[in-house]
Amino acid sequence: EWFSSMEQIIDLVRHESLLAPTLQNYIKAKMEILLKLKTYGDELSEIADKVSANKEEYIIHPINQYHLIKRFATQWTEVNQLLDRFNRTGKKTDFIKNATRLFPKEEDIKGSAEGILRIQDTYNLNTSDIAEGNISGEKGHNSLKKLTTDECYHIGKAAFNGGLYDPCTHWMQFSLQRFEEGKQNFSKAHAEEYLQLCKMVSICLHRIQAVKYRLLNLKDCYIHIQHTKITVVPEQCFPQNKVIEKLHHYYSTPTELLVLCIGETRAIHIGATIKLHCYLHTNNGNPWLMFNPVKVEELWDSPHIVQFYDVITSAEVDKIKKLAKPRLFRAIHFEDKEDSEVFQKAAYRITKVSWLNDTSGPVIAKLTRRISEITGLSMNTTEELQVANYGVGGEYPPHLDVASRMYDHPDGERIATFLIYLSEVEEGGGTAFVRAGVAAKPIKGSAVFWYNMYPSGDIDIRTFHGACPVIIGNKWASNKWIRELGESFHRQCKLDRN
Ligand SMILES: O=C(O)CCC(=O)C(=O)O
Numbered sequence: 001e002w003f004s005s006m007e008q009i010i011d012l013v014r015h016e017s018l019l020a021p022t023l024q025n026y027i028k029a030k031m032e033i034l035l036k037l038k039t040y041g042d043e044l045s046e047i048a049d050k051v052s053a054n055k056e057e058y059i060i061h062p063i064n065q066y067h068l069i070k071r072f073a074t075q076w077t078e079v080n081q082l083l084d085r086f087n088r089t090g091k092k093t094d095f096i097k098n099a100t101r102l103f104p105k106e107e108d109i110k111g112s113a114e115g116i117l118r119i120q121d122t123y124n125l126n127t128s129d130i131a132e133g134n135i136s137g138e139k140g141h142n143s144l145k146k147l148t149t150d151e152c153y154h155i156g157k158a159a160f161n162g163g164l165y166d167p168c169t170h171w172m173q174f175s176l177q178r179f180e181e182g183k184q185n186f187s188k189a190h191a192e193e194y195l196q197l198c199k200m201v202s203i204c205l206h207r208i209q210a211v212k213y214r215l216l217n218l219k220d221c222y223i224h225i226q227h228t229k230i231t232v233v234p235e236q237c238f239p240q241n242k243v244i245e246k247l248h249h250y251y252s253t254p255t256e257l258l259v260l261c262i263g264e265t266r267a268i269h270i271g272a273t274i275k276l277h278c279y280l281h282t283n284n285g286n287p288w289l290m291f292n293p294v295k296v297e298e299l300w301d302s303p304h305i306v307q308f309y310d311v312i313t314s315a316e317v318d319k320i321k322k323l324a325k326p327r328l329f330r331a332i333h334f335e336d337k338e339d340s341e342v343f344q345k346a347a348y349r350i351t352k353v354s355w356l357n358d359t360s361g362p363v364i365a366k367l368t369r370r371i372s373e374i375t376g377l378s379m380n381t382t383e384e385l386q387v388a389n390y391g392v393g394g395e396y397p398p399h400l401d402v403a404s405r406m407y408d409h410p411d412g413e414r415i416a417t418f419l420i421y422l423s424e425v426e427e428g429g430g431t432a433f434v435r436a437g438v439a440a441k442p443i444k445g446s447a448v449f450w451y452n453m454y455p456s457g458d459i460d461i462r463t464f465h466g467a468c469p470v471i472i473g474n475k476w477a478s479n480k481w482i483r484e485l486g487e488s489f490h491r492q493c494k495l496d497r498n
């Protein structure tokens, strides 16, 4: 009891005089956190409202994708930290506890910045247009927000790290033009340094006319420039000529990729010498196709590349996407390392894939049978259906579908590819056959079909193809790869190997 002694009452006064300011400090600290949270909360709610009002339109624009990822990796991550500070008890606020697991991280910001750069590089877009959020002027797809000067600098840095020295030069120049002392989080000196370095490497690269410079390993080159600070001669950039040789082999027609991705075909350049047709196909009177023939458009004569239309309905597409979505994982490829052979995340292939077999759902089994009816091939030695969903600026550089590493596959090589488009893509995202000189347009429900091998079993390198970066859209595509063994009696070799 306190009332029975004056000395104790004096103690109470002391307690109170200590408690009151502590309470004030506590309230102040909490208020500060709450005020910060409120600022974030208001800002994020405002954006979330705008986004959900027009979700479909929002999500197809790469600058919006970049901002969305960045919001999670920065603002939402800070909200999470503030909430931790607010509840010192160590118990996480429930609503955010489970969500943080899914938050994009720094590598996602970097990945989406690289996506924007790929789009810029392939389609030759202007830096200031992109910064204005105007990635496809004529069609009027503007992003919800423009890029800030800090973001432009970061994209420039991503360009530097990704070996895109020309774009790096443009983005650094642009960031410096817009630089306002005290308003930016990067230093002017750093931006200038990057600018000089990127300029030098660009000059070096233009000299050796490496058209698709971003594919080359330039580390040696710029370290050399940095250390010697001398005028660069091409040979000094590439001590190992091998790198170039190898790339020339694989990417020998990069300029064609650029041309094809923007919608031209080689037919335009070589004149109307090839006759390509559109026709209805019943596969020699196949009963499944007699009353419902498939629409065919020839895209090229030799190698023969065709596009079949309406091979799958919209409802079937939805079912396939529903099956595939929870199983999507980052595309991997087989890498031959010095001492081991491993599957690696395919850094060049910006897509997630999943594999579905005929037991995954009736829709898959039905599709497999339909592919057989249309192509006349047996489905006995095919792979599972690969379903792919592309990411920010998602692309797949030119390649052959035959994988020589896997040559000893018991079913033989991938004799043919049946590539189905499961979505439209507003802009970009075509499939470019860089050697043939033609590109297919992703039209939902259609499929491109070609043989990767000659009847002799020799690989047909004219089928080199790649997926152009997606500019605007959410691209879904699906591959059914048909292997040799099951086709022994469907695609026989001729007497003459050639
Ligand atoms: O998505 C595309 O357009 C092409 C994909 C492709 O070539 C592949 O997955 O092998």
Ligand SMILES: [Fe+2]
Residues within 6 Å of the ligand: 399, 400, 401, 465
């Ligand atoms: Fe392919």
